[in-house]
Amino acid sequence: MLKNIDAGVLNITFDDAGPADGWPVILLHGFPYDIQAYADIIPGLASNGARVITPYLRGFGPTRFLSTTTPRSGQQAAIAHDLLALMDALEIKSAILVGYDWGGRAACIVAALWPERVRGLVSIGSYAIQDIAAAMKPAAPEAEVPYWYQYYFHSERGRNALIQQRQSVCELLWRQWSPTWNFTPQAFETSSQSWSNPDFVEVVLHSYRHRFGLVEGDIAYEATEAALAELPSINVPTIAVDGGDDGLLLGGTRSHAPKFCSSYHYRRIEGAGHNLPQEAPLQLVQLILELV
Template identity: 55%
Template sequence: MKSVRAGVLEVAYREAGPPDGPPAVLLHGFPYDIHAYDVAAERLAAAGVRCLIPYLRGYGPTRFLDAATPRSGEQAALGADLLAFLDALGIGRAVLAGYDWGGRAACVVAALWPERAKGLVSCGVGYNIQNIPVAGRPAAPEVEHRLWYQYYLHGERGRAGLEANRDAFCRLLWQLWSPSWGFDDGTFAQTAGSFDNPDFVDVVVHSYRHRFGLVPSDPAYLEIEARLAEQPAIAVPSIVLLGADDGVGPPPASDTAARHFTGPYRREIVAGVGHNFPQEAPDAFATAVRALL
């Protein structure tokens, strides 16, 4: 494990593959951690790819440098963290690949700083930039019921529940979101330690409140959030990977995200895969990353 001071964080990360290989940053989601990439990174490293796999803010050994920094989980913060990570390691361009929160960070950088992205692999939600100005509009009931965990965290009862039962809460989401993935106790335990980060609950709660406009942004990210509210297009070469069994975001029949991509673009739905795409289908994920290199 390595670490680097990047922006407001001391980011812990794993590196695999030759240091002079083409770089790919692999970004985990909620509620997961860098172990989602254990097999995929092994495949990519064997192919000569330099894999950089950071713990996001609020996870594992990553820490805030200043106790006064707001523990924001908003999309702009995740994008800014990724940009700072690239800067800290002196990486001009890389393939950015991720899912859930990590996919959001990758999409934010690919959209706003395309010169830093050689390509984008976005899993689970193709265009993973939140449209917060319209977040108050209700969705269809079959969509709304899958977001129960977000609404739960809008109240202080939910915050207390996550604080008291973080492992059970996160394990339930793994089961609901990846119904065809037969993970075992050891696999979950390997990741669950990352939820003991002292900032995990604050960052998670802020994320799920901010995306609905219920709490303010960290003032440091207001400009980025304003740019994201315009729903910027992504022009870099992009591959979208969707799990056919994703329990929180089943792939829509029509590709509604395609209009946001103005560069080379491909969408693939993989059978038997749920929400945690890189860990459930590491070969398909690694193949997509290599295609962009």
């Protein structure tokens, strides 16, 4: 059931499923996706006693800023604070966090900086905290290619593409990042409705510009960004997982293992790409249940 609640600087819309007194799990989507990524996961968790909270991130779907003066930041610290604010508003002291892409980054940050709020972590893409200080260090040319969209969004040409050709840009990303996923036009159309949020463009552009140090962040998150600049380790029980066909995280993220200091298991799901929750829901449910 969709609900909404004031949490921090947002009115967050979220799906709330399962028993109200169940063990809490929060499912966090990425860009350019939405909560539909978890549609086939929610019932499996709820039937196993979970209270499943699946929010629309800032800039997506019906989630809205409470004030016109709040910066439309997409920086990593902002998304993490949104997650904390939602947990506070719902009076959830601690939860299992599950996320990928932007959502995985929020989950990793909360696990790293506020471990008492995290019972366990399923991080699709492993350690997702951004090393902004090193963002201008080039990778091998072939490794840069999948990130063309980020460099595109640094320009006004990229802004105009998000405004004028949003669905085409995002559909291309879906296909490149999940080359073996034959998603239906209906599945794409359902998620694409979430990108009509009036703040989508500004939040997305800020996210991809801030992570390269090209724009200033929201001063409200300055202390958190300073803590993240230290690239803190994660000390909660973690299952890190990659899609074997992920067209963005080439080579996988097994090398991230040293950043996890509690119980840690790495898994790779073949036949799935970047949007792993929607591509391999049954396998992901089983991984989540391993942390219960």
